[in-house]
Amino acid sequence: MTMTSTTDTAQEAPAPVNTEHLAAQRRQRLLAWIMPVIAMTLAIGAWEFWVWFNEIPHYLIPAPSRIFTTLMVDGPSLMQSAWFTIRLTFFSLLLAIIGGVFLGALFALSRPIEMSLFPFAVILQVTPVVAIAPLILIYVHSTFTALLICAWIVAFFPILSNTVIGLRSADHNLRDLFTLYRATPWQRLRYLLAPSALPYFMAALKVAGGLALIGAVVAEFVAGATGANTGLASRIIESSFRNEIPRMFAALVLVSLLGVIIFLMTSLASKLALGHWHESEIRREQ
């Protein structure tokens, strides 16, 4: 004999489809794309017109068209710098993830370790990276490594703290269930703690992605425009010394673009990891 269910399985008879509602939904989706594009275009157009109308010289405020031309002309050399910043950002983010998750897991497993190491993490976090960077640049010979350390310091903390909170957030009844079934510590981590921590980790990743870029740029500023391998921030300083305002803007555009790409990537990662179950990523059907 089996339990048959008539009340629980929702099997509704086909009813007339609410076409108006569906059309409204389609409109909503379309608007979500069109509105930002229109707003952006208008803003850039207004900028262009304003510069042209007032005949503002390009060394004061360059028109968007001018910035675009600069991007094209200086493209190869700017792209080289962009590549430097991209590597710096992603490498520091990767190390922040590895370090944050590893240390977070260690903290979650052992209170004494947390108690002894957490102050160091807090000190690293609260000391402004601009203030530490000059020292790191003195002690570390490779500029790239020094910059990497600076960016890492900034991106590391949110991942660490969220991983710790996440690993501790598992439902207490589920914990009891795992105890009842005599789960090994590894099984507990793999099947219970890690999935429970995932939403927290993903939230931290979104923050850390942006912070890694900020850390990289700030560190480059402190390091200044030295050496052959320089990132976008160094190019901004260098252009500023030479009064090449359009190139400053061009480099700035690339930095923003990089930030947007990082944001989209981390959002996508979060959607992929949590989309099928977690409230934060589920779109409610209406």
Place this chain on the structure above:
Amino acid sequence: MTRPLIRMDRVRKEFGKTVLAVEDMTLTINEGDFISLLGPSGCGKSTALRMIAGLLPITAGTVTITPPEQKGEQDLGFVFQEPTLMPWATVYNNVWLPLRLAGTDRAEADERVRAALVEVGLSKFEKSYPRALSGGMKMRVSIARAMVTRPRILLMDEPFAALDEMTRMKLNNDVMRLAAEHRLTVVFVTHSVFESVYLSNRIVVMAARPGRVAADLEVAAPWPRDDSFRTSTDYVEECRRVSATLKGTLHDDDIDH
């Protein structure tokens, strides 16, 4: 059939130094019993259940469970008041969990998970995530998960308290049927007189402050029962008797909450 399975001998539970949750509870639960622990909130019935499950350290006394003939098998199933499902896992994976943790062979586990889902009528929903299910369905997943290891003992901690009346009645029948078919020994915690009389052949009435056994009543009506029992005079009589016993254990200040 009356072999003792679970023995609680002067079991005592203190939380901190001031709260005595369970005072020297002695209780023998026989194989095949469907036993309800009935009492007001704070009488220590859930605490007692958790101590039987080994989820709470015991302050004094002992809980002994007669070991099963097959060693190493998971002997206990536990159903919590909330469905307690993993939201990130499908219905199938939720039910699979106990076997996965025990390292059961994949093919064997698959067979058992499917069988358990058939038994609670959720085969069609094995790929669903818990959030897509109703409260009653979630509870049935939880029951399937408890049953998948084929335990001898099923411990249930007010499992249907949060469900609506219709769903609760249906799940009561389902649990009774499962218990009869698999010859389970069930310890069922509830605060509902009607539920305890309908389900069990033995009702242990507990009193609060400190939590202790106040009465141990037998419900003589034939078991397993069906809905016709709910309208019988026997049922009404038993409910009246159990209610009176329960009322006798209450303190004056218990009534208002």
